[in-house]
Amino acid sequence: MIIYKRVYNYAIIFLVIELFTRVLNYNKENNGFYSLKYSVLYFDSNFTGLVILSLCSYLLYLKYVKGNDLKIQRRILYFLLLATFSRGAIAALILTRIGLGSKKRIRGKAFLIIAVAVVIFSILTIEYIEQSQSYSSIDGSFNSKFYIISQALSFYESLPILVHWFGIGMGNTSQFIGIFAHNIFVTMILEMGIVGTVLFLLYVFYTLKLSNGYALFIWVPIFVGGISLFSAFSPFAFIICALICCENMVDKKYEF
Numbered sequence: 120m121i122i123y124k125r126v127y128n129y130a131i132i133f134l135v136i137e138l139f140t141r142v143l144n145y146n147k148e149n150n151g152f153y154s155l156k157y158s159v160l161y162f163d164s165n166f167t168g169l170v171i172l173s174l175c176s177y178l179l180y181l182k183y184v185k186g187n188d189l190k191i192q193r194r195i196l197y198f199l200l201l202a203t204f205s206r207g208a209i210a211a212l213i214l215t216r217i218g219l220g221s222k223k224r225i226r227g228k229a230f231l232i233i234a235v236a237v238v239i240f241s242i243l244t245i246e247y248i249e250q251s252q253s254y255s256s257i258d259g260s261f262n263s264k265f266y267i268i269s270q271a272l273s274f275y276e277s278l279p280i281l282v283h284w285f286g287i288g289m290g291n292t293s294q295f296i297g298i299f300a301h302n303i304f305v306t307m308i309l310e311m312g313i314v315g316t317v318l319f320l321l322y323v324f325y326t327l328k329l330s331n332g333y334a335l336f337i338w339v340p341i342f343v344g345g346i347s348l349f350s351a352f353s354p355f356a357f358i359i360c361a362l363i364c365c366e367n368m369v370d371k372k373y374e375f
Contacts, residue, residue, distance in 0.1 A: 120187050127192040130174060134199050136160075137167055152204040165348045168205025171196055172340050173355045175212055180336040180363055184222060207347025211340040219336060226327075229335040236343045244268050263298075264347060270296045271305045286312025289351050303345025310351070326360050330367040334360050 140159040147154060156164040175196050182188040200209060218232045219225055247253070247265040274296050275283075289310050292300040300306045307316040326334040337359045341349070 120189075123181070123187075124189060124192065127174065127178075127189060127196075131192060131195050131199070134167070134171065134196075138199060138202055155202075156204060164203040165205045165208070166350065168200060168203040168208030169344065169348065169350065169353060170355050171200040171203065172205075172208040172212055172344055173337060173353075173359045175200065176215060176337045176340050177359045177362060179216060179219065180333060180366075183220060184333055184336075185366065205348070207344045208340075210347075211344030214343055215336070215340045219339065225335060226332045229332075229339045232339055233342050236346060240346050248272070264302060267296075267298055267301055268305060270298070271300065271302075271309050275309055282312065284313050286310045286315050301348050303342060303349035306345075306349055306351055326364055329364045330360075333367055334363050336363060 137158060137160045141155050141157060141164060144157050144159065145154050146157055149156070158164050158167055161167050161170075175193065178189055178193045178196070182193070197212075200212060214232050214236070218228045244265055248269050253262060271292065278287075286308075287295060287310055289306075290299075292298070292305065292309060300310060307319065311319060323334075323338055327338070337356060341353075341356055
């Protein structure tokens, strides 16, 4: 735990510096909290939110599974996450905290959270595409998520079967539809293709088996928050997943 505490302290120092860079780069031309979203160290504060979300997820694992609560670090990270104004990351953490707040029936609750989030988002997407429903009155950024899906689906239909199988390549969506994928499901279907998606999901299920299901502490926020923003180039998420698997393997070793 001493090592974890030191690592989290260093991470907090780094993230505080990142917050200061956003404050120093305050943009008056943007409305509201958007003035504080420009980041020097990341593409924008939403990506900072993904990093903090991953760190918080591991702290929840340590608290509820291992019985070790880094309370001070956890609360500071909560504040830093709120300061990113990344609503997707904040919502994902809240749902993870509520759903996985105990070790009982963790798998059932996790899959229920993901399923409900996907169903709600799917309904909103169908209304946006089929009924030309616009969510601009709610928020321009929120509306853009559905615009990306609409553009991605239209482009996907025009692609040959071979590309359906193997995708257009990671990070290449912006070259074809003029905007990044953002959404985890757009990334999987359009960029990874059928083969890549199957391999990715097999990896997810393998980590769940290896960790006795506790890898859900990172995959639930990734899949839920990924509806709003996701990047395949997220080493922090995969590192957290690996740590959970390693911790579980060590526990199994000492059981014998």
